[in-house]
Each structure stands twice: as structure tokens, then as C-alpha cells.
Amino acid sequence: DAGVIQSPRHEVTEMGQEVTLRCKPISGHNSLFWYRQTMMRGLELLIYFNNNVPIDDSGMPEDRFSAKMPNASFSTLKIQPSEPRDSAVYFCASSLRGDRSSYEQYFGPGTRLTVT
């Protein structure tokens, strides 16, 4: 299995630009999670989907952030407009909801975002 795939691995952009991060979950998994990791705040859950439906977006910091999951094999996290404080590593993770093993989340390699 290819695991969770994220692109790009690194993104450098200027303040005010739109940024789109992409994630392909493990085939067959039906839950998908977006996290943000910073030194100050650690690992924070931004939003998660089950069967392509957003279940909990309480961690999304503000309206500049949006996430979509148009189908079972693809999700995007968009920041518009981006700000320097958005600089972080963004992780996508997936799991198979169905029994207790659904709590096992498999992480992608992350996207390191730098906003200048």
C-alpha cells in the first residue's frame, strides 16, 4: 500500500496568496483528518471527515481555512489569504471507521508551509 500521500511536500508562498494542500488517503479508508503541527501549539486537529462528510471542523482556526473532500480518494485544505502565522507542518491522516481499529490513524509525510 502506498500509504497516505500528501502534496506538495514543501510550499513557500507570500502573505496574501492562496495555498492549497492535497491529500490522498489510504485506499479503503473512510475517515480523513487534517492536522497542523507547530512548535508552540503541538499537533492540532483542524477537521475530520467520515465518508466524505465533514464531521467536526471545530479546530479550523478561522474562515480563511476551508477543507473539502469531493470523493473518497482526495481531500484539499485551502488557506485564502495566507498569513505568516499559518506557517506550520500540515498532516493528513486516514483511518477505517468500523470497529475499534478505526482509532488507528495513519499519517502522511506532511506538507511544510512557509508564508513570508
Added chain:
Amino acid sequence: AQSVTQPDIHITVSEGASLELRCNYSYGATPYLFWYVQSPGQGLQLLLKYFSGDTLVQGIKGFEAEFKRSQSSFNLRKPSVHWSDAAEYFCAVGEQGGSEKLVFGKGTKLTVNP
């Protein structure tokens, strides 16, 4: 609200020495507990998990953890550390029968001296 505390931000051990990383959680119900490891520039990899049953669980790479309900702890151990174990370790807790959300601790960075 659920919370996870990893009291040690940074630990340094010598190669071959034993290791124990501490994790305490605060949660009213019976939790699911996990340890993840993150190598530099990488995503998080699941080391081991506890759902129920035997309170001593074995994981990959020679790690084990023990669930102690009375102490609300889930400490990670390894009898002999290898240089390749240098990484950051995260404890996480989930809610049995609840949402799929995991709450992560802030992590413990492990340095291994030769």
C-alpha cells in the same frame, strides 16, 4: 475535556540504556491509548496501542507500554535503546465508543548519545 500530558519535553539517554517515557491522561471514560513516533521530517508512525485486555502491550521496534488505570498513565518503555530510536514520541488518547478524534500530548524528544 480529554487531555494528555507528557511531562518530559526532552530526554537524553545513552545507547544501550533503558528508556521510559511518561504519559498521563485525563479522561472520564475508558480510553483508547496510543504511542506514535515521529522521525525528523517524517509523519507519525504508530508504535503500539491499548484498547482493552492485557495492560502490557507490545509494539514495533521493541517498545512496550503499560496501562495503569489507577495512575491514569500509559508509559512507554524499551529495555535497550538504539541510536535509531532518536525521534519525537507522542502519546494520544481516544474515546471508546465516541468520536474518532484523538487528543495528542505535546511530545517528548529523545536524544540518544553514542
